[in-house]
Amino acid sequence: MASANALAHPNIAFVKYWGNRDNELRLPSNGSISMNLDGLYTRTIVSFQPSLPYDELIVNGHEIAGKNLDRVSQVLELVRRMAGSKMHAEVMSENNFPTGAGIASSAAAFAALALAATRATGLELSESELSRLARRGSGSAARSIPGGFVEWQMGTAEKDCFAFSIAPPDHWDMVDCIALVNPEHKKTGSSEGHAIAGTSPLQGARVADAPRRLAICREAILKKDFEAFARIIEHDSDMMHAVMMTSTPPLMYWQAITVEIFHAVRTWRAAGLAAAYTVDAGPNVHVVCERASAGEVERRLRELPGVGDVLSAGTGGPAQIV
Numbered sequence: 001m002a003s004a005n006a007l008a009h010p011n012i013a014f015v016k017y018w019g020n021r022d023n024e025l026r027l028p029s030n031g032s033i034s035m036n037l038d039g040l041y042t043r044t045i046v047s048f049q050p051s052l053p054y055d056e057l058i059v060n061g062h063e064i065a066g067k068n069l070d071r072v073s074q075v076l077e078l079v080r081r082m083a084g085s086k087m088h089a090e091v092m093s094e095n096n097f098p099t100g101a102g103i104a105s106s107a108a109a110f111a112a113l114a115l116a117a118t119r120a121t122g123l124e125l126s127e128s129e130l131s132r133l134a135r136r137g138s139g140s141a142a143r144s145i146p147g148g149f150v151e152w153q154m155g156t157a158e159k160d161c162f163a164f165s166i167a168p169p170d171h172w173d174m175v176d177c178i179a180l181v182n183p184e185h186k187k188t189g190s191s192e193g194h195a196i197a198g199t200s201p202l203q204g205a206r207v208a209d210a211p212r213r214l215a216i217c218r219e220a221i222l223k224k225d226f227e228a229f230a231r232i233i234e235h236d237s238d239m240m241h242a243v244m245m246t247s248t249p250p251l252m253y254w255q256a257i258t259v260e261i262f263h264a265v266r267t268w269r270a271a272g273l274a275a276a277y278t279v280d281a282g283p284n285v286h287v288v289c290e291r292a293s294a295g296e297v298e299r300r301l302r303e304l305p306g307v308g309d310v311l312s313a314g315t316g317g318p319a320q321i322v
Contacts, residue, residue: 175312
């Protein structure tokens with residue numbers, strides 16, 4: 001038996017990934033930029049065992065079958081091919097944050113899986129190779145392999161479609177205050193959403209404009225320009241959800257409280273509190289701010305009726321063996 005134990009953080013995208021130009025390889029329609037979330041993690045142990053007749057997946061103590069197991073097995077099969085192995089694996093994974101609620105649980109899960117599975121078979125992959133492997137399980141997992149502030153380049157083909165750090169975790173002391181308005185597992189997962197992104201008449205315009213948004217966001221992070229950063233991440237988030245709402249069938253992840261938080265954050269910022277919102281595929285709102293404002297942002301979010309809890313996370317490091 002060969003096993004390894006890996007830990008990876010979820011990430012919050014500032015310029016979003018939505019839609020693929022190749023669904024099987026998970027090659028995105030546009031590049032994206034994100035931040036890893038410190039303190040939130042998925043820990044995954046992969047054990048390859050000669051006696052196992054098939055792959056097994058246990059998440060937070062529950063055995064998982066069906067589509068989620070199939071996705072894990074697809075990544076394990078890629079690892080088996082690289083390592084020249086035929087052994088099946090037991091995968092034990094646990095999250096310390098809600099799964100499937102728009103907090104990038106699949107990003108952390110497949111980043112940890114890619115690292116643990118390759119190490120368990122004795123493979124030593126480079127960061128870019130690990131990023132490409134994680135991407136095959138979940139596109140945004142490509143961004144949870146490197147640390148800090150991360151850019152995922154769309155590339156020209158499979159080989160150059162991977163993520164890399166544009167700034168280390170300590171470059172800008174940022175905090176993501178996640179307002180949990182509904183921690184339940186969403187009805188329509190991101191994979192299904194990516195597959196229908198092209199049915200929206202707005203997706204073409206969103207993709208065509210992506211290089212401009214990436215350049216603005218990248219520069220804002222490197223220069224620590226919060227005002228420019230706030231404007232572009234809110235703009236990008238609203239664009240992605242506009243595509244979702246105008247897809248066939250339409251996807252409406254927002255709830256009434258989601259929109260109330262948008263209005264509150266913009267009011268706070270106009271009055272001098274540096275904070276900005278962004279939302280992934282779910283109703284929960286990520287309110288991003290500098291460390292100095294985090295206590296006040298969290299306090300105000302908790303006072304809003306409909307906010308059940310607030311998770312706060314700084315800038316996290318890369319996926320690692322533990």
